Amino acid sequence: MTDSLPTPEALRTAADRLVSALAAHADPEYRLAVLKRLVRRLGEERYPLFLRIVGVVAESDDERAQRLLAETFGVALRRMDLPGGALSSWGATGLPDHGGAPMAASALSGHFFGATPRRMLGPVEYLVVWHLQRTQRTALSADGFRTSLARMIAMLNRSDDARTLYPQKLAADAQNELEGAYTRATRDRLAAIAAAWAAGEPPERVAEAAIDAPAAAAHGWVVRDL
Template sequence: MAELLAQPRWVEAAQALIGGCVDLGPRQDGAVALMEAVCTGLGDQLYPAFLRVLAEVNLRGEYAARAAVAQTLVHALSQGRLPSGSRAAWGAWQPGAQRRSLGPIEYLCLAAWPQRGQADLSPEQFQTLAGAVMELLDCDAEARRLYADHLAAVADDPLDGTMPREVRAGLRALAQSWRGQPDASQACRAFVDSLGALRSSGHGPR
């Protein structure tokens, strides 16, 4: 099983991912296969490290480099090969519980939900990390549109069972805001505000 280094080389990892997407072609299967290999090599436990690499790409990459990674992500999405991490389905806390695979943004949305009173990500951490991944996708208008449509579809699928209604409502608010304009911070706030409103009304997790 892969293990995270004591001092992860985030910059080098981001540069390697950018180089692969640019060299192989952002809308080519080879770049998607590379991204899949990176994600699979890390495994579910280190999937957040993959998301951190995407955030680092957004932070340090030039516009063309960021667009290449964004185009690779959305090409993977169109093929049903979006690099994903698994989380236990909501309400399933016992060992061996059923798990679901989630793409980067929906994974972070579920991580920000305070299941059993405690979230894996604080609102600030969610806005920082999810905002960075979304800003990366903002580099390509088609990537943003297609991913926003994907998030809306996830939010509107009541049979999936992965997410509680609170997260679905927040995800729907995020998708609608983001689809309307390329403002990742505003869309992330829409998600956080939606969860906060539900908790205030007494509909949040107990």
């Protein structure tokens, strides 16, 4: 996930601090601000660390903490303001047009190689794109993806708003054909997740709906677990 992985103790401490900060305030808008502030402090490149902190809460036996975090995501979904991370949009850019003139090496910038533009993605969409598409990150393995997504959905289901609104958002995203946002395979998987989630399927079954990716989406890159 990052070059220097935090220890389990550090992750548990960070998760405990997050839950304590959320629990200290009854205002749901303030809780969302706390969540977004954590994402900002970690920085864009460390959004996977945010997902790991959330994952610690999701895999714990603290139902109150899970509900608190899920309800905060529910507020974000109502506001269409999910705390998100950025992944590069593979294929969003094309070969620079020089009118037939020789192309300088400097033209092959990060923009050309797909590092930009980037799209801000919520936690579920981030996991899907990280697993299925070529981005600036080493690909997330199928096992890491399946486990992380099922855990995330199980936690989000503790909020009525999150359980209802997130599948609707994913279904809408699946219809988005803007260049560079999602590949066709990714849109298919987002639609499958949305349908299974909205139908009330168990989190593991919802995660499985995203595993059956088209062969064209596969790439032989080295993978790294979340």
